[in-house]
Amino acid sequence: MTKMRCFQGCPLISHLISDPDVQSWTLLISAYTKNGRCKEAIKLYTEVKNSRKIAPDKFAILAVAKACAASGDLVNAKEIHSDALKYRFGSDLLLGNALIDMYGKCKYFEGAERVFGDLRMKDALLAFREMGLSGIKPNAMTLSSILPACSDLKCLNLGREIHGFGIKNGMGENVFINSALVDMYSSCSSIKHAEMVFHNMPRPDVVSWNVIISAYFSMAIAKALNKFQQMRINQGVKLDIISWNTVISGCADNGKAQEALELLRNMQQLGCKPNQITITSVLTACTNLEVWRGGKEIHAYVVRHCFMGDLAANTALVLIYAKSGDLEMSNRLFSMMPLKDTVAWNTIIIANSMHGRGEKALSLFNQMVGSGVKPNSVTFTGVLSGCSHSQMVDEGLSIFHSMIKDHKVEPDAEHYSCMVDVLGRGGRLTEAYNFIQQMPMEPSAAAWGALLGACRVYKNTDLGRIAANRLFEIEPDNPGNYVLLFNILGSAKLWEEASSTRKLMRDRGIRKVPGCSWVHVGNRVYTFVVGDKNNNMSNDIYKFLDEIRMKMKLAGCYPDTEFVLQDLDGEEQEDSLCNHSEKLAVAFGILNLRGESSIRVFKNLRICGDCHNTIKFIAKFVGVQIIVRDSLRFHHFTNGLCSCGDFW
């Protein structure tokens, strides 16, 4: 009993063993790693090495390299690498593979390259191709440890040769080799062969099943889920944590968030404990969940299960909070993160940009650079879109010019589009148009779309026509472009031309996506469409909105009839401004405040201008904060003002 407690909690396990030799030391390191306790494995390695003056052999180094790989511990990884060189294992193929894998998992690709170079892995692979391998005949261990290198490098030909060599040399039924082959064929996009190898295995084990399911996820999700069901009813194999993670991350990557959450519940019911990878995958899935309760539940789970130290989990949480409207929580979480990589910084910059905090996005960018983390292409998209949403034209221009000059990041079409948006929203329409024409690549729909949007805000009919006509060519099926031009022409009172735009849209058979908003009250999500009367409180909702409209008129705010046009859609002619889905959802949220000081509403399309005015008024009149997420960004309404500065 005492011994057991020590094994779990005591860092110096070696005290329990009278004379630890290299073998038992290695065994313990592996045991810790297999149980997900990488920190302890690494500590054990370091402490025993230093205090007992034991020289690690290649197996000990291999074991600790795996611990570093699993935990992404780059600091110790470098130490392990230098040990490998110090003890003269620099050209060991097995260890070399493990070190490359370790650096890869720590995202330190320069290190991986260096090991690769030292090892002359390419030469090793070539030597293997000639089946010489320095005169030593490869055994099963060699084959199964070299196959992952083929997977990584997508060397299908060599993989095939290894496959043939294995069969010729009586290793055709080796489960390690076969699983590695399934993975190799799958990585080389040769699913048919992966399938063949798997189906010819006499006794596939958990790993074989995991690998084939993962292979199916890369081509057809239905087939993968089907195979997973087969695995579950198969008596011969027992699901392990990797099985669950494979299928959960497969769902997450394919936008199946609900399924991922359901699988998380399933695995827990069956007594399988989620690990960091599970949590990260589920969090990634939740990031794309349309309706989320502010991330609080999964956050609580992460805290309860001590995954808070995990970089990827934290980054996902930062994004979840931002996307669910809670920017404060997002910022707070980020500031508490002990370690921040490029992705983490990008996330918090984008979060602030989405919420219209351009200044904060810019200052975060400067902090990022100051702390020595290298910005990449995504970073600049984030900062520039922050500048555009906050009318920071000069700042945007200066960032754009510093991209190549100071950061060696080549602007791509997306950055150019951001700059069109920066100039356009800043009211510098001619410059925006010139900018498009000077783009070194073909201007994308995003670039013309940014210009068209700016033309709507600044009521520029001439440029609006040009941008819209380009968009009608590039993306003829996007209803938003027709509606925007229609609104531009309508507000210029060019009725005839406006209705011919409408006709063009109708003739092409393009329909507007129906507007839909939702709000979270208590434990339920309530959905509203235009003119919705299906809610229990519909009468109260409309009464409330009537009252607001009266109050607005008394205050001299008249409905902006320009936006009546926005929803004019044939059969929806009777739609007036008072029944847009976002107004209904806001009204319902206000009527169910229950002591809260803020509500959050989500809409699938851009918010309408009249709704924007009305919600500003409601926020002031009721004295609450109203946060609305539309398809592009967030609006924070407080005391009669919106964070977007009316440049929605």
Next chain:
DNA sequence: ATAGGGTTAG
């Protein structure tokens, strides 16, 4: 050489 090595999830 009868303690350790090889395949899978992000």
